[in-house]
Amino acid sequence: MDVVSRTAANRRLLADFFDGLEEDQLDARSLCDAWSVREVLGHLVMPVTVGLGGFVVQIVRARGSIDRASEALAARLAERPVAELTGLLREHADLKVPRPMGQLADTCLHLRDCARPLGLATDADLADWRAVLDWFTASRASGFVDRRTLPGLALRATDQDWSWGDGTEVAGPSEALAMTVSGRTAALDDLTGPGVVVLRERITR
Numbered sequence: 001m002d003v004v005s006r007t008a009a010n011r012r013l014l015a016d017f018f019d020g021l022e023e024d025q026l027d028a029r030s031l032c033d034a035w036s037v038r039e040v041l042g043h044l045v046m047p048v049t050v051g052l053g054g055f056v057v058q059i060v061r062a063r064g065s066i067d068r069a070s071e072a073l074a075a076r077l078a079e080r081p082v083a084e085l086t087g088l089l090r091e092h093a094d095l096k097v098p099r100p101m102g103q104l105a106d107t108c109l110h111l112r113d114c115a116r117p118l119g120l121a122t123d124a125d126l127a128d129w130r131a132v133l134d135w136f137t138a139s140r141a142s143g144f145v146d147r148r149t150l151p152g153l154a155l156r157a158t159d160q161d162w163s164w165g166d167g168t169e170v171a172g173p174s175e176a177l178a179m180t181v182s183g184r185t186a187a188l189d190d191l192t193g194p195g196v197v198v199l200r201e202r203i204t205r
Contacts, residue, residue, distance in 0.1 A: 001131050003100040008093040010107035010124055014044060015086035015093075017111060017122050026082065031113040031184050034071045040110050042078030043070065045085050047103065048092035049077065101135045105144055105182075108132055112179055116186055126160050129174035133157070136181055137164040144182050149202050153195045155181070168195035 018026075018041050026038040035043065077085065097103050108124040109132075115122045137155065140147045154165035157174045170177070176190035183203050188196065 001127065003104050003131070004094065004096055006125075006128055006131070007100065007104045007107055008095075010104070010111065010128065011044075011089045011093040013122070013124070014041075014107060014111055015089040017115070017120075018082055019086050021082075021118075025118050028117060030110075031116060031179075031186050032110075035074060036078070037114045037118070038082070039074045039078040040114050041082065041085050042076070042080075043074035044106070044110055045077055045088045046070070046073055047097055048088050048095050101131070102141070102143070104128065105132045105135065105141065105178075108175075109144075109179065109182060109184075112175060113184070116179075123175060126174055129178055130157075130160060130162050132178050133162060133164070133174060133181075136178065141182075146183065146202070149181060149183075149199070153198065156193075168198060169193040170195035170199055 018037075021037065026036070026041075028037050029035075030037050030040045032040060032043075108128050111122060111124060133155070135141055136145050137150065140150070150165070152167040154163065154167045154169045155177055156163040156169060156171040157177060158171055159173045162174065170180075170191055171193045172180075172187075172191035176187040179187035180191060180199060180203065185200070185204060188200055188203075191199070
């Protein structure tokens with residue numbers, strides 16, 4: 001897979017998605033506890049507006065907390081007009097970053113962080129979710145998947161030929177598997193298998 005081109009396609013998809021939302025939808029809570037849907041958009045434009053140096057400065061201001069720095073920057077950027085932010089996503093869609101799989105995962109996950117609570121079906125391609133699941137299970141994807149989440153489990157996608165592990169099974173759509181493995185409890189109800197109980201305990205502790 002060409003990760004950079006797929007990330008670019010997803011940035012354009014996200015721009016179209018946010019452009020189609022009403023004000024009440026933009027102000028709704030996303031699946032990210034700290035952010036509204038509008039603030040998720042602010043977060044998504046951070047790589048194309050702030051850069052690594054600017055983010056480091058914000059971390060210093062947040063007394064070393066990456067989470068607080070990210071939340072503050074996303075909230076600040078979200079104050080800009082939506083059309084300006086989606087324009088930035090399109091303009092810089094092809095931007096390459098040092099951790100390309102992290103950016104691909106971000107576009108997939110954050111699209112659904114916003115679409116799921118709004119009851120919208122907009123989603124990334126199955127091939128994208130496959131790449132994200134491969135990355136999550138091969139590397140534990142620091143910052144995305146807690147290293148304690150997966151041991152002893154077997155994951156199986158029900159919408160494409162993908163599986164991982166030989167432990168207690170957790171099965172479901174690729175999107176729901178990736179969302180749950182990365183800590184989103186909202187996707188748990190879309191999963192089946194005896195391993196769901198274990199997975200639920202691990203991501204809610």
